[in-house]
Amino acid sequence: MTEHELTAPVPLCDEKGRLNPASVGWSRRQLIDTSRIGHGWYGWGRNKRWEYWGIITPTHFLAMTIAALDYANLRQIWVMDRATGIEVDAVEISALSQGVQLPGSLGDGDATSRGRAMRLAFAEVAGGTRLTAASARVSIDVVAERLPGHEAMGTAAPFSNFLVEYTVKDVDRPVHGSVVIDGERFEVPPGSSWAVLDHGRLRAPYRTSWNWGAGAGMSAGRRIGLQLGGGGPLAIRRGISQNAFTVNGRVHKVAEALVWEFDADDWLAPWRIRNDRMQLSFLPMHDRYAKTDLLVIRSETHQCFGTYRGRVRTDEGEWIELDGIDGWAEDVHNRW
Template sequence: MSEWNVNDYEITEPVRLVDARGRLDPASIGWTRHQLHDTDGVGRGWYGWGRNKRWEYWGIVTPTHIFALTIGALDYANVRQVWVLDRANLTTIDAFEISPLSRGVSLTGTHGAGVNTSRGRTIELRFEDSDAGTRLIARTPRVQVDLMAETRAGHEAMGLASPHSRLLVDYTVKDVDRPTRGTITIDGVVHDATGFAVLDHARSRGPYRTDWNWGAAVGEVNGKRIGINLGGGGADGLRNGISHTGVTIEGRVHKIPTVLDWEFDPSNWMMPWRMTTERMDLTFTPFYDRYARTNLLIIRSTTHQCFGTFTGRVQTDEGEWLTIDGLEGWAEDVHNRW
């Protein structure tokens, strides 16, 4: 897979992820600071049917709550979920639905191209992009969310197209440090939702088995706003040698070109984790483990998503080391069959 090593290749002009026949365009392999990949071809037609995986995942952290809003679509099923953690007492609310094929879901072909919606029996989600940011609306019998995940002038987000083969390719956008304002209402009680949001956007064709590690953290360091995206774990990242790790400082992406090494104890998820590479050395201390397991015939998933704080240091493109102390976020270990 050395022909696909794209760590240092930054795409600066618009490109299609797949060509008119639905096959991977080699010119699309690389990373971006802004949305330049046209991914409209993913999920259209029969080429690659059954392997298309499209989703919008928003993780939001506020002083009182952590919550996640998910719209996911495979070719043969789609899912929607609203999950909430009350930080004061560590109680949760989890609303989850699955529907066959594309029933009730509408996803844009390309990131930032409009509105993503999913509507089921008891859950309704709407993510609407604009120049000001993304308005996130969610409704379940117990939870209502209405907030804006803001973008500021000059804001960058790391997009990455990394291949498995000429047919299978992952395209993701990890958009960290989106300030939030709005509300989350739980059982009729309104809570302020000022905090930060992180987007995991995907328009991919992946293998049936997908394993990964991912993490994110946001906060202030030396008076600068910083967002960290931790990727590159799991079998695929290690095999391909492709880094999904980067740091956003005052809205500018500093991509780290080497794969991140993850160390954690799968027998005790609440023990500290370690993430290291040439320009990063972080320790993550969890305070809550969100464990989820799904077994629905061909769709199987096991997830440990831990929330906590990060300490350590990261290095900028210019060589400056920034000390990290108490940045909030999460780290996860995921194994999917879908």
């Protein structure tokens, strides 16, 4: 399948809030203006905006979320000790947009969220993005570096002319800093720690399901990032997939849908995720299970953390063997 690569700035929606057909495609850098998503009354209740940062360190997995869903907003800080599997999770949900600020488009400003028990801030700084978060038990202060020439895959695709989606998956950012858990400080060492951004601006159907996988690390002396998009009937929309990988910061776009194979009765059994250019096994070591039932908002998620092995084929036709890339794979079902 041939996908359309965007190379010039373009708005996602027209002046009435409907899909701009010229925006459908994928890009290597931020080109899409999404400022009409979540501003004004057009599509109110269907607008979903979020910034999710996942952090991989030698000792911990971390996740920080700022999300605005029109009728509610969510903030979350989660950490897991890789040696013990012990989790510390803090989450707050507030009505409407109380306490949350998100830029209209990626890079147009800081993302902040503040509630009674926690605060988060994602701010663009020289050379990267500073990520700070604090709850009763956890404090995080790290910088996700943006190296010269760095690329990140963005995809714009419609569910319909009314329901549209734009996401950026920035999967291989070196990160450094520190995290404090229950008073104990842990370093986030440069060279062996990685940050993954999932940036979303969309007007979504009420019922949405997906699989998503991501990972980052070094393999054979090269920095590798994995972005694995969902299976099922929505895997390819208007000729656009959400599959790619990076090699030393350069995006290699994969047009073909992925086949996901996993055991919903045994989430820690090996997963297989594959197509003609990405042939991967995922070996989970921890299942992060979450279920929310707030009448209007309902969700169920199995996010498994572990290690990827296998191989990927570059745009030039080279197979790169992956001898252990840490990350996660998830199965999500939402009514939101």
